Amino acid sequence: MGASHTRTEPNEFQDLMDKTGFSVEQIKNLRKRFLQLSGNEETISRENLDSIPALANNPLKKEIINAIFDKRNQHESEVGSFQEIGFEQFLMVMSHFRPPTLKTTPEEKEALRKEKLRFLFNMHDTDNDGTITLDEYRKVVEDLLSKSGAIEPATAKGIADAAMLEVASTNVPHMAPDEFYEGITFEHFEQILKGLEMETRMHIRFLDVGTATMRCGRSTS
Amino acid sequence: MDDLWPVAVGVFQAWMFVVVFFIMLPAMCGLSLGVTSVYIQILVKILEWATLRIQRGRQEQPSVPVPLPNGIIERAGGSMEEEMAPAGAEFSLSDALFFYKEGVESIVDDQVTQRFSSEELASWNLLTRTNHNFRYISLRLTVIWGLGVFVRYGVLFPLRITLTVIGLSWLVIGTTLVGFLPESSVKTWLSELVHVTCYRICARGLSATVHYHNRDNRPQKGGICVSNHTTPIDVVILANDGCYAMVGQVHGGLMGVLQRSMVRSCPHIWFERSEMRDRHAVTNRLRAHVAAKNKLPILIFPEGTCINNTSVMMFKKGSFEIGGTIHPVAIKYDPRFGDAFWNSSKYNMVSYLLRMMTSWAIVVNVWYLPPMTIQEGEDAAQFANRVKSAVAHRGGLLDLDWDGGLKRGKVKDSLKEEQQKKYSSIITGQSDHDSSSLTT
Numbered sequence: 001m002g003a004s005h006t007r008t009e010p011n012e013f014q015d016l017m018d019k020t021g022f023s024v025e026q027i028k029n030l031r032k033r034f035l036q037l038s039g040n041e042e043t044i045s046r047e048n049l050d051s052i053p054a055l056a057n058n059p060l061k062k063e064i065i066n067a068i069f070d071k072r073n074q075h076e077s078e079v080g081s082f083q084e085i086g087f088e089q090f091l092m093v094m095s096h097f098r099p100p101t102l103k104t105t106p107e108e109k110e111a112l113r114k115e116k117l118r119f120l121f122n123m124h125d126t127d128n129d130g131t132i133t134l135d136e137y138r139k140v141v142e143d144l145l146s147k148s149g150a151i152e153p154a155t156a157k158g159i160a161d162a163a164m165l166e167v168a169s170t171n172v173p174h175m176a177p178d179e180f181y182e183g184i185t186f187e188h189f190e191q192i193l194k195g196l197e198m199e200t201r202m203h204i205r206f207l208d209v210g211t212a213t214m215r216c217g218r219s220t221s
Numbered sequence: 222m223d224d225l226w227p228v229a230v231g232v233f234q235a236w237m238f239v240v241v242f243f244i245m246l247p248a249m250c251g252l253s254l255g256v257t258s259v260y261i262q263i264l265v266k267i268l269e270w271a272t273l274r275i276q277r278g279r280q281e282q283p284s285v286p287v288p289l290p291n292g293i294i295e296r297a298g299g300s301m302e303e304e305m306a307p308a309g310a311e312f313s314l315s316d317a318l319f320f321y322k323e324g325v326e327s328i329v330d331d332q333v334t335q336r337f338s339s340e341e342l343a344s345w346n347l348l349t350r351t352n353h354n355f356r357y358i359s360l361r362l363t364v365i366w367g368l369g370v371f372v373r374y375g376v377l378f379p380l381r382i383t384l385t386v387i388g389l390s391w392l393v394i395g396t397t398l399v400g401f402l403p404e405s406s407v408k409t410w411l412s413e414l415v416h417v418t419c420y421r422i423c424a425r426g427l428s429a430t431v432h433y434h435n436r437d438n439r440p441q442k443g444g445i446c447v448s449n450h451t452t453p454i455d456v457v458i459l460a461n462d463g464c465y466a467m468v469g470q471v472h473g474g475l476m477g478v479l480q481r482s483m484v485r486s487c488p489h490i491w492f493e494r495s496e497m498r499d500r501h502a503v504t505n506r507l508r509a510h511v512a513a514k515n516k517l518p519i520l521i522f523p524e525g526t527c528i529n530n531t532s533v534m535m536f537k538k539g540s541f542e543i544g545g546t547i548h549p550v551a552i553k554y555d556p557r558f559g560d561a562f563w564n565s566s567k568y569n570m571v572s573y574l575l576r577m578m579t580s581w582a583i584v585v586n587v588w589y590l591p592p593m594t595i596q597e598g599e600d601a602a603q604f605a606n607r608v609k610s611a612v613a614h615r616g617g618l619l620d621l622d623w624d625g626g627l628k629r630g631k632v633k634d635s636l637k638e639e640q641q642k643k644y645s646s647i648i649t650g651q652s653d654h655d656s657s658s659l660t661t
Contacts, residue, residue, distance in 0.1 A: 033329060053627050054327035059641045060317060064324035097325055123321065140317060145645045204326055 016088060020095035026206045030094060034087050043084035059144050067123045068093050079128050099203035114190075116203075121189050131183030134164050240383050244425055257430055257582070261558075264581055267365065268557055274362055336528050336621070337564070373579045381426045381578040388422035393482045395419065400485025412486035413464045420460040427454065428582040433462055438589035440465070440548035443514035445507075447540060448550040449612055450522035451530040452563040453570070454577065455552055458585050465520040466510065470494060488516060504543060511545040518548065523605065524625045529562040530554050532619035536609045538601040546592045549608050551616030555584040588615045 013027050022030070037052070038044045049055065049065050058064065069085060071078040074092050082089065096119045104112065124132045124140060141160040164184075184192070395415035402408040424431070439462070440446040446465060448455060459465065467489045471480060480491050490510060496502050510516055523536035530553065541547065554561040559580025563573050577583070590611055595604045606622075613620035 030329070037328070049328060052327055052331055053623055054331040055324055057637055057640050058320055058324045058327070059637060059644065060320040060324060061637070064321060064328075067321075068328070094325070094329065097322075120318070120321070123317075143641075144317065144320070145641060204322065204329065206329075 016091055019088075020091045021098055022091065022095065022206065027091065029206070030091060031087060034090055043086050044090065045084045060140070062143065063123050063140065066126070067119065070122060072122050072128065073119055094204075094206075097204040099205065117190055117193060118186070120193075121186055131185050132189070133183040134160070137164055137184070236383075240380065240387075244380075244384060245387060245422055257428060260428075261430055261582060261584065264558065271362060271365065274359060278359060278362075336532055336534065337566075369581075373581065377428065378579050381428065384422055384426035385574075385578075388419050388426055389479070391422065392416070392419035393478060396482045396486040400482070408486070415486065416460065416464050416483075420457050423457050424461050427457070427577055429454075429458065429461075429585065430582060431458055431461060431585045431587055433587050433589070435589045435591075436462070438548065438591050439463055440518040440550075440589075441546075441592075442516060442518060443511060444518045444546040444548050444592065445511060445540065445543060446518050446520045446548045446550060447523050447536070447608060447612075448520070448552055449530075449533045449616065449618065450524045450527055451552065451554060452527055452561045452573075454561060454583070455522070456520070458552065458587065459520060459550065462587070464517050466490060466517040468492075468507070468519055468521055490519070500539060504539065507540075507543045511543055523609075526625040527563045527565060528625055529564075530556070530618070532621045533609055533613040533616070534621050534623055534625040536605040537624075538605045541595065541601045541605045541608070544595075546594055547608055548592050549590040549612050549615075551588045551590065551612045551618070553586045553588075553616045553618065555586070558582045558584050561585075586616075590615055 013024050016022070016027055017024065020027075034044065037048050039048065046065055046069065049068065055061055055064070066081065067073060068090075069081045069083070071080050071082060073096065074089055085093075096116055098112075121132070122128075124136055126136055126139075138157065138160040141163075145159075392415070395418075396412065399408060399412045399415055402411070446459070448459065456467065464487070466487070467483070469480075469491060471477065471491045471493055480489070483489055484491060488510070490506060492503060492506075507519060510519060521540045523540045524534050525537050528534050559577065559582060561577070561583060568576065593604075593608055593611070595601070599607075610620050612618075
């Protein structure tokens with residue numbers, strides 16, 4: 001208020017704000033991070049993400065990087081994956097992890113939750129046929145567990161099979177013994193994770209300037 | 222034009238007179254006229270005023286952003302065990318969520334990448350180079366900034382250049398002269414004198430104010446001094462207060478000249494590049510030096526590369542395998558007066574030194590820690606970690622386990638294997654009875 005010296009907020013961010021729901025300051029912070037990751041280029045490739053040390057630690061690194069480059073997560077109807085992504089696409093992916101604010105209506109909350117579930121589903125459903133098959137599921141379990149011998153491969157397979165069986169029995173209660181359970185569809189997926197608190201498990205608190213202003217003890221007025 | 226020449230000569234003579242008698246000679250004797258401390262106090266007052274002004278400006282113009290020192294996301298901080306295993310749950314689809322969230326969090330903000338670029342300040346210290354986010358706030362601030370530019374570039378910079386040139390040439394000449402003497406205690410004493418005086422002059426050349434703490438813990442002869450590494454200037458800072466044997470690669474050019482002359486008077490350890498690859502050769506030479514108990518303490522920076530002085534990264538265990546007593550030292554630069562970190566991928570040595578000489582000043586705190594030795598049942602890596610934690614704790618720096626070599630290289634796969642093992646043990650711990658029934 002008052003001082004006419006404010007720089008006009010770039011309208012380019014207005015567009016991004018509407019699409020992704022981030023605030024201006026969050027977008028600026030993410031832009032700085034984007035440039036840091038890309039080495040001041042306009043696009044990020046998989047190699048740029050590969051060089052983050054903390055990510056290299058993560059057993060599901062491959063799935064995560066694929067999700068970032070997945071076209072399905074861009075809220076458009078394309079499939080496949082990008083080779084490189086620009087800042088807008090980066091923001092779109094990150095927007096899946098935003099928590100609901102106080103102003104979100106219950107319908108919006110439900111939509112947000114569905115979005116997050118869709119993101120997760122896409123991470124598992126790598127061939128994009130609409131179902132998570134046993135093979136795809138096994139892949140994730142294998143990645144999570146150690147290959148070094150803490151768990152034998154048979155055990156790992158057993159764990160994946162058991163989990164899959166449980167999903168089948170919950171969702172298709174009257175399956176005949178010789179019927180083949182094709183895979184987890186999105187509806188089944190939603191059903192399984194119904195009780196899960198998506199709001200806490202899958203969000204990242206992006207700091208906003210409004211909440212983290214640094215006020216020293218001395219008042220200056 | 223002719224009458225300008227004697228004027229110029231006169232000015233130059235007056236200049237040199239001031240430099241030599243008021244700065245250089247007291248520096249060599251280790252005295253101080255107190256000008257620098259007065260300067261620092263004035264500077265602190267000005268910076269405090271500037272900070273208040275900027276904060277007031279922020280409240281009036283809410284569009285001016287605030288830098289976030291701890292990263293751009295707030296982490297909930299749950300560990301793998303807490304998130305995964307509420308009272309005996311088995312493997313479930315939602316376990317993967319923990320890893321996904323952690324993964325995306327590290328893409329957005331991680332602890333390591335930020336260590337290789339300069340620290341962002343909470344408030345502007347009136348240097349253009351730290352002006353990331355600060356916009357026009359008031360006229361008075363801009364005037365002070367302009368004055369600062371004039372003082373730094375017009376007054377301080379020529380002074381500092383002169384001092385550095387004098388200091389370095391004195392080092393080369395002095396050590397070469399001392400090198401002609403035969404080996405004797407006089408030679409050792411003279412060489413220490415030459416080294417210390419020259420480093421003191423160089424320190425004045427950077428307007429460095431160093432506060433040494435716990436000087437009774439200073440490294441002794443036959444010991445190894447380790448410290449965290451921020452910049453090549455660390456060497457000047459430490460050598461102001463004692464004589465060390467330096468360790469490093471043989472360089473060409475100006476550095477090579479310095480190295481060759483230094484080694485004439487006092488046994489420094491310079492390695493050829495080919496020798497560096499052979500770890501055993503390196504360790505043997507260092508061992509031989511330490512074993513001769515009357516030689517100067519070796520100065521080593523076990524991080525292996527420059528870190529931005531907000532944290533201490535992994536100490537490489539090679540330095541800790543030599544044996545002998547380790548004397549740890551913690552160095553912390555005050556970022557308000559100038560950014561001492563050398564970002565070698567961004568600036569070369571010459572532009573780095575120019576930036577140093579046009580900062581306000583360099584204010585350093587050096588803490589000497591009590592000596593440490595390797596204990597029973599400890600291997601070199603654990604010992605290195607123990608020393609690192611002590612240094613980080615004393616200097617108020619963050620203690621990280623990551624390798625400074627990540628600046629240029631990639632993470633080893635074995636770290637990912639650690640995470641997988643941890644998760645596996647959580648799962649097998651719960652579903653022992655289940656898995657046995659499954660593997661039929």
